Amino acid sequence: MNNLVTHNFTNSQEQFYNTSPTQNLKSLIEKGDLHFLSEFNEIFPDFISKIKSASSKLNAMDIKFCVLLKMGFTTKEIASVTKSTVRAVQSRKYRIRKRLDVPNDEDLNLFMVTFS
Structure with missing residues (x-):
């Protein structure tokens, strides 16, 4: 019994330490943690x-x-996290693209990931 408790605790520790900061952040976002x-x-x-x-045109939701x-x-x-429809997210992404002057041939997701 003692080994089972120790084993479960060790697994929990390993799981915590093996997650990257971005995975932890993604988990916080999905949970709705402010x-x-x-x-x-x-x-x-x-x-x-x-x-x-x-762009000074971006609002808080953008x-x-x-x-x-x-x-x-x-x-x-994003639709799931923001409790909106996929179409609403697509529209928001379109407006963000226009406000940031991201060319149509450039992927907005890739633009954001590489934006520094």
């Missing part, structure tokens, strides 16, 4: 300020979508 933004700022300290300086795109969320995942 502390995800402070965690995001620790991992990507300049992203939000740079995205804001790239920036949240940019953060989700930076984290590698798909359109369906």
Whole structure:
């Protein structure tokens, strides 16, 4: 019995330490934890300020979508997290693309992931 408890504890520790900070952040976002933004700022300290300086037309929800795109969320995942439809997410991504002047032939998701 003691070995079972120790074994389960060791597995929990290994699982915690083997996850990357971005996986932990993604988990916080999926749970709807409001502390995800402070965690995001620790991992990507300049992203939000740079995205804001790239376009003054971005509002708070646009920036949240940019953060989700930076984290590698798909359109369906963003819809789930934001409790909106896939079509609404597609529309928001289109508006963000226009506000940031991202060319139509460039993938917005890839643009956000590589944006620094």
